[in-house]
Amino acid sequence: MQKIFLHNTLTKKKEEFKPIKEGEVGIYSCGPTVYNFVHIGNLRSYIFADTLHRVLAYNGYKVKHVMNITDVDDKTIRDSQAAGISLKDFTDKYTASFFEDLEKININKDEYIFPRATENIQGMVALIKKLLDKGFAYKAEDGSIYFAISKFKDYGKLSGVDFERDSKSRVDNDEYAKEEAHDFALWKAWDEKDGDVFWETELGKGRPGWHIECSVMSSANLGETFDIHTGGIDLIFPHHENEIAQSEAANDKKFVNYWLHNEMLMVDSQKMSKSLNNVYTLQDIINKGFNPMAFRYLCLQTHYKQKQNFTWEALKFAANTIESLVDILVIAKDQSKGKPKGSILKDYQEKFLEKINEDLNLSGALSIIFELLETESAGLISIPDMLETIFDFDKVLGLQIKEFVEKKSMVPEEAKKDAEERKRAKETNNYSKSDELRTKIQKQGVKIIDVQNNNYILSSSTAVFYNPNNDARK
Numbered sequence: 001m002q003k004i005f006l007h008n009t010l011t012k013k014k015e016e017f018k019p020i021k022e023g024e025v026g027i028y029s030c031g032p033t034v035y036n037f038v039h040i041g042n043l044r045s046y047i048f049a050d051t052l053h054r055v056l057a058y059n060g061y062k063v064k065h066v067m068n069i070t071d072v073d074d075k076t077i078r079d080s081q082a083a084g085i086s087l088k089d090f091t092d093k094y095t096a097s098f099f100e101d102l103e104k105i106n107i108n109k110d111e112y113i114f115p116r117a118t119e120n121i122q123g124m125v126a127l128i129k130k131l132l133d134k135g136f137a138y139k140a141e142d143g144s145i146y147f148a149i150s151k152f153k154d155y156g157k158l159s160g161v162d163f164e165r166d167s168k169s170r171v172d173n174d175e176y177a178k179e180e181a182h183d184f185a186l187w188k189a190w191d192e193k194d195g196d197v198f199w200e201t202e203l204g205k206g207r208p209g210w211h212i213e214c215s216v217m218s219s220a221n222l223g224e225t226f227d228i229h230t231g232g233i234d235l236i237f238p239h240h241e242n243e244i245a246q247s248e249a250a251n252d253k254k255f256v257n258y259w260l261h262n263e264m265l266m267v268d269s270q271k272m273s274k275s276l277n278n279v280y281t282l283q284d285i286i287n288k289g290f291n292p293m294a295f296r297y298l299c300l301q302t303h304y305k306q307k308q309n310f311t312w313e314a315l316k317f318a319a320n321t322i323e324s325l326v327d328i329l330v331i332a333k334d335q336s337k338g339k340p341k342g343s344i345l346k347d348y349q350e351k352f353l354e355k356i357n358e359d360l361n362l363s364g365a366l367s368i369i370f371e372l373l374e375t376e377s378a379g380l381i382s383i384p385d386m387l388e389t390i391f392d393f394d395k396v397l398g399l400q401i402k403e404f405v406e407k408k409s410m411v412p413e414e415a416k417k418d419a420e421e422r423k424r425a426k427e428t429n430n431y432s433k434s435d436e437l438r439t440k441i442q443k444q445g446v447k448i449i450d451v452q453n454n455n456y457i458l459s460s461s462t463a464v465f466y467n468p469n470n471d472a473r474k
């Protein structure tokens with residue numbers, strides 16, 4: 001197996017990845033809180049996690065990937081009440097839409113485990129009891145249970161947060177700022193704000209805090225110590241810091257070996273926010289005439305540890321780039337008709353692996369595809385080998401290149417007949433007829449490219465990655 005290097009937030013270093021179990025890897029990625037449609041910043045995070053998954057699988061690892069669904073927390077309760085529907089109906093709706101989005105951006109749901117918080121309450125109760133028994137947690141006057149950060153000597157090791165350790169202040173919100181590092185709620189005693197959302201447990205009537213959910217859902221599926229945990233950098237504090245505190249205090253074991261965090265996605269160089277009206281969803285992208293794969297391609301172009309600036313212009317550019325790549329491959333595929341199937345070019349695969357294994361250098365990996373196109377046009381490699389190699393790389397990129405090439409190679413029967421007739425017209429030097437037929441073919445949304453001996457290549461001329469005519473708002 002090749003060496004894989006990953007940047008570990010815990011050590012702040014790029015490290016060689018060493019799995020706990022030879023040939024296997026366990027990954028936990030913080031998934032959505034299902035109180036709304038996921039936005040493109042969330043999607044960047046899931047595409048990053050999926051790319052990591054694919055890189056490891058391409059290297060031969062058996063990947064076990066867990067992504068949680070947070071279906072009970074402050075926000076889901078607040079917004080389901082505002083909507084006047086039950087927590088379950090409310091979160092089911094957004095969970096379903098999340099799964100649809102995953103499919104659209106080519107994240108294969110079947111390769112993941114998706115535990116739901118509400119289905120893991122017993123595990124949370126058990127972990128909190130353990131923390132109470134060991135003196136890391138205490139019950140406050142209101143019946144809520146808090147984690148005492150001063151008892152856990154490693155608190156702050158992930159985020160570097162520094163604070164007054166003997167602080168007795170507490171916070172019962174799931175989210176808070178770094179300056180407000182306080183004892184945080186593991187279990188929130190029921191109060192009327194929670195309405196009908198509660199569980200009657202040994203800890204009393206109430207519900208779990210957000211952080212304990214991830215400690216439980218990860219270890220329930222991957223063990224008390226597992227390989228990789230991912231999430232956006234906004235989750236480092238307090239969420240991931242608290243996950244470490246809960247799990248390591250309870251189990252006396254290292255929780256996670258490699259912490260990987262992706263940077264934020266900005267829109268027009270600004271943070272996404274409701275007030276700026278720039279919180280986009282995948283549906284917004286589709287409504288403007290883009291194929292979701294254009295967005296995936298855009299995400300691959302920026303390294304996950306760099307801020308990504310989303311603009312509509314950048315998305316158009318990404319769409320055009322992948323469109324022309326597919327167009328070139330459609331022609332290549334046509335020219336390789338009748339030739340034996342190619343094989344993967346090992347030296348290029350080697351170069352490709354070097355890029356992706358260097359902390360997921362995907363833009364570097366994409367450049368190897370363009371290098372392949374150049375080398376082929378210089379006649380140094382065969383078309384079938386080039387195609388086979390690119391289709392193989394796409395296992396990591398997840399851009400569905402082969403499917404798009406096939407789709408664009410398909411043209412209506414009538415256009416095929418017209419093209420044959422045009423060939424005969426050209427053979428008899430009937431140029432006016434040939435021109436007439438060319439126009440007719442083009443009108444059918446088909447591009448005809450002439451090659452030697454009056455031969456030709458047909459392909460769909462309809463853009464599939466960006467087509468302003470598909471703008472749903474028009």
Ligand SMILES: [Zn+2]
Pocket residue numbers: 029030031214239
């Ligand atoms: Zn989480």
